[in-house]
Amino acid sequence: MTRSGVAPESLAAVRRLAESLLPGDVWDFIEGGADGETALAANRAALDRVRLLPRVLAGLSEVTTAGTLLGSAAGMPVAVAPMAYQRLAHPDGESAVARAARDAGVPFVAAMLASATIEEMAELGGAPWLQLYWLRDRGLLAELVARAERAGYRGLFVTVDVPVLGNRLRDVRNRFTLPADVGPVNLSGGPVAAHDRVDGDSAVAVHTSAMFAPDAGWQDLAWLRERTALPLAVKGVLDPRDARHAVDRGADAVVVSNHGGRQFDGAAASVDALPAVVEAVGDRAEVLLDGGVRSGTDVLRALALGASGALLGRPVLWGLATGGESGVARVLEIVRAELARGLTLAGCADPAAAAALDVLGVGHAR
Template sequence: MSVTDLRRPAPAPPVCLADVERLARPLVPGDVWDFVQGGSGGERTLAANRAALDDIAVVPGVLRGVGTPSTRTRLVASDAALPVAIAPMAYQQLLHSGGESATAAAARAADVPFTVGMLSSTALEEVARTGAALWFQLYWLADRGELLDLVRRAESCGCRALVVTVDVPIMGRRLRDLRNEFTLPSGVRAANLGGSPSQAHGRVPGGSAIADHSRAVFDPAVSWSDLEWLRGQTSLPLIVKGVLGGADAARAAACGAEAVVVSNHGGRQLDGAPASATVLPEVVEAVPEGCEVLLDSGVRSGTDILRALALGASGVLVGRPVLWGLALDGAAGVEQVLSLLHREFADCLTLAGCADPREAGRLRTITGPRGVDRRGAGRRGH
């Protein structure tokens, strides 16, 4: 090490999630970074998610005598230190050898639910040993026997809910992955699924091995009757993820879903679909009392959490920033991401004059250049 290296100051610790992203980027291979960051098509929906959130102004209340607010809440079947759950994300060992177990350990330390992806690179049973509050994600497999086996494994591992992803009959056309001919390295696989360990490892000229694998195992003809069938197979709460309209949200609730997640899969499915935040109010108004609404896609700050709650959501799912933290420093990096969100959200509650997350649902919001005004006191409470 040179004298110059010794005198070089250590990087400043991140003070927001954008800092975590910047610090993580040089540590991740280019094709893996594209897999994490990329959207489908021209990535219009990916960009729209951020633009829509940034377009929401929250009108704070003043002189409320709040003092130090509480950030604690309950999301579906889980108590949580703040209205955040970690979204389901595949193949986390691409970012760090600890993979999903490291992320789950961080979730436990932060006291928020962690959603184990069906395409996790760590087996569900191993993740469960971390003691985290777990939700388990299901895609619709063509093999219903294997799907039901996953449900039983989730039950036996003590998972508190099933997150049923309904917006992936096939994987969206993700151009970054196609250009990179993305494939999994030999040491990373879908640990929860049966079949050959080589699935998704063979390079596809001009294509994505991940997309080919999903086409081989997913059912593109899934329907509402399948959701009704699943409701009859388990007593676990069902969280239906991937709705972008009031009618679909209401139907999910009618099929027995305890919660819906307003999500466009982080801009990774239908490019040109609306931003999640744009349709959130419609979904909140459409579902019956008792059906929770969560927001996913684009959340990057405590301000975004406040925006979602002010529009009627009970909480949010956070995705890519968790992977940035994982790449940066494993479980400690994910803890840092969740700690930043916690501090930001607590500050936002204080500045908005809210004693707790429930009060945030009563805030007034103004959205868009025409100033669409929504007053929270008249909306359904969460």
């Protein structure tokens, strides 16, 4: 149930309600992309071009959305994407999202730039994954890995497409800053605060530039692989050559992503890059899709193109804004119901069967 007392019937309805409830600068922080936001728009347009050829007379008496994702049982092939500062959308923030994901049986990827501690999110999220960025302070990065291991995290998501923060013009125009009660609590002691207004810039961008390492290379992924036995997912890959490099250096999963259109505005849409990455990786690692996913049908599209699942990002924050934990639960239930209906209409008994569907509208599709 949402703050309005009405359960939205679609993610589009959740989005409209969230926009009406959130302050304008917070809405822009959540929804905005880089520069002209062409990559942001491309994600949605590319997914809409993917058309499936459903099978008929499949003789299905029962359909399930359950399966495995990221090495564990999942209620559906969807994981909650890592997203920073979730308390901007609701006071319960990451705690509400972690609980809703746990109850829905989907993996929760805890953001490094969370407004809750690594330990709090692990306790509530049922052993989630932890996202990492490349920090200038490798000692702090190693400390985060050790904390994740002690807290029982299932694995690490390494985001590799942020050598510098994308030029997010909405945040620049708003001179966006974090409120005093929201901040990167797992990165205490940084050289710049994200709460101090910066003329002509976003305080979040200035903080990120001070903390993140722009010169990370493949040797750093090898360094991380040597430091931990936890499974590694490399997020932010579009070129199949990079996907092969990641797997060669120990990645257990590759996430095809243009960072939701928030980084390089000239980047390809994630789903357009997906088939070539799937082909390059083969059966050596899982491949997930991130970027523009707005329905269970989009998840089905990803599965048909060879992905093992998809990440759900902004819609989770919409749900959080509209009703806290119950709002996120509603978003996940909408996606699960749409996926179940889509599998039935496409003649697929389960998510694994979707890989046999023929696809039109994207490069390398069958």
